[in-house]
Amino acid sequence: MATLSQARYGKDNVRLFKVHRHDDGTQDVTEMTVCTMLEGDIAASWTKADNANIVATDTQKQTAYVMAKLHPVNPPELFGSILAQHYIDEYAWIDAAHVSIVVHKWTRMPVDGKPHPHSFLRDGDEKRTVEVTASRRPGKISVRSGITDLLVLKSTGSQFWGYHKDEYTRLPETRDRILSTEVEAGWQWDDFRDLEAVKKRVEAFDRAWNDARTITLETFAKEDSPSVQNTMYLMAEQILAVAPGVRAVEYSLPNKHYFEIDLSWFKGLKNTGKDAEVYAPQSDPNGLIKCTVTRPSAAAKI
Numbered sequence: 001m002a003t004l005s006q007a008r009y010g011k012d013n014v015r016l017f018k019v020h021r022h023d024d025g026t027q028d029v030t031e032m033t034v035c036t037m038l039e040g041d042i043a044a045s046w047t048k049a050d051n052a053n054i055v056a057t058d059t060q061k062q063t064a065y066v067m068a069k070l071h072p073v074n075p076p077e078l079f080g081s082i083l084a085q086h087y088i089d090e091y092a093w094i095d096a097a098h099v100s101i102v103v104h105k106w107t108r109m110p111v112d113g114k115p116h117p118h119s120f121l122r123d124g125d126e127k128r129t130v131e132v133t134a135s136r137r138p139g140k141i142s143v144r145s146g147i148t149d150l151l152v153l154k155s156t157g158s159q160f161w162g163y164h165k166d167e168y169t170r171l172p173e174t175r176d177r178i179l180s181t182e183v184e185a186g187w188q189w190d191d192f193r194d195l196e197a198v199k200k201r202v203e204a205f206d207r208a209w210n211d212a213r214t215i216t217l218e219t220f221a222k223e224d225s226p227s228v229q230n231t232m233y234l235m236a237e238q239i240l241a242v243a244p245g246v247r248a249v250e251y252s253l254p255n256k257h258y259f260e261i262d263l264s265w266f267k268g269l270k271n272t273g274k275d276a277e278v279y280a281p282q283s284d285p286n287g288l289i290k291c292t293v294t295r296p297s298a299a300a301k302i
């Protein structure tokens with residue numbers, strides 16, 4: 001005998017784009033990629049070839065379009081909650097609806113020194129992300145917001161020394177190195193009782209995203225970093241301090257190495273230490289440093 005111990009299904013990579021037309025002729029645009037996944041009394045589709053409780057993945061795609069037409073798509077935390085809660089309200093046998101949203105960047109184009117009313121440019125790969133789960137029992141909405149693919153580099157103001165050394169160690173200590181990473185940050189909100197509770201806090205989502213982004217960039221730039229570990233902890237601590245509805249902050253930061261190149265073989269050229277100017281960027285391998293930082297009360301429960 002076999003047991004189906006877990007099952008969920010849905011539509012991934014649903015791309016949608018919404019134009020917001022204002023009375024003064026200016027337009028805003030939002031482009032997102034959505035994934036919806038459903039759980040509940042759906043096992044018979046797997047075990048008995050009975051699809052009666054299957055809300056087709058095509059239906060889920062159509063639903064994302066319809067919800068985007070009927071409701072605001074911003075902030076994405078609200079849209080994700082509306083979409084997830086729809087499945088709980090509409091289908092009695094669905095117990096959990098998971099919605100992931102990736103918002104792609106369209107920045108208003110400056111033309112003739114002014115923001116253009118309806119032209120946009122992609123100025124970077126950075127994305128805003130949201131993961132929402134609406135659950136039936138207990139009824140709640142869980143929201144995690146985040147930033148991904150935010151590529152940053154500083155050419156000084158980073159050190160790494162004092163680490164454990166043994167017979168396997170080759171890395172020299174440094175008081176001045178290049179530091180580069182692609183920021184992946186996430187912050188988990190306290191659970192919301194229902195959609196109304198999400199709507200009541202709607203301003204908090206954009207504020208937290210702006211604060212998290214600013215804190216990430218400013219801490220990265222300003223701190224004379226002793227390690228990626230310490231820098232990410234300082235970032236997370238500050239986000240918790242400014243976003244009261246957030247219970248945990250996570251960072252996942254690759255350490256994208258830029259190696260010094262010894263050029264002394266060529267006419268004694270000095271290109272290491274304080275003379276380093278030409279570096280070799282490394283595509284792999286990279287360090288990968290992660291952490292989750294919680295408030296004292298939440299940490300105590302773990």
Ligand SMILES: O=c1[nH]c(=O)c2[nH]c(=O)[nH]c2[nH]1
Pocket residue numbers: 160171226227228229255287
């Ligand atoms: O900030 C760093 N943390 C490490 O753990 C580490 N390890 C390493 O080789 N370089 C670095 N840099």
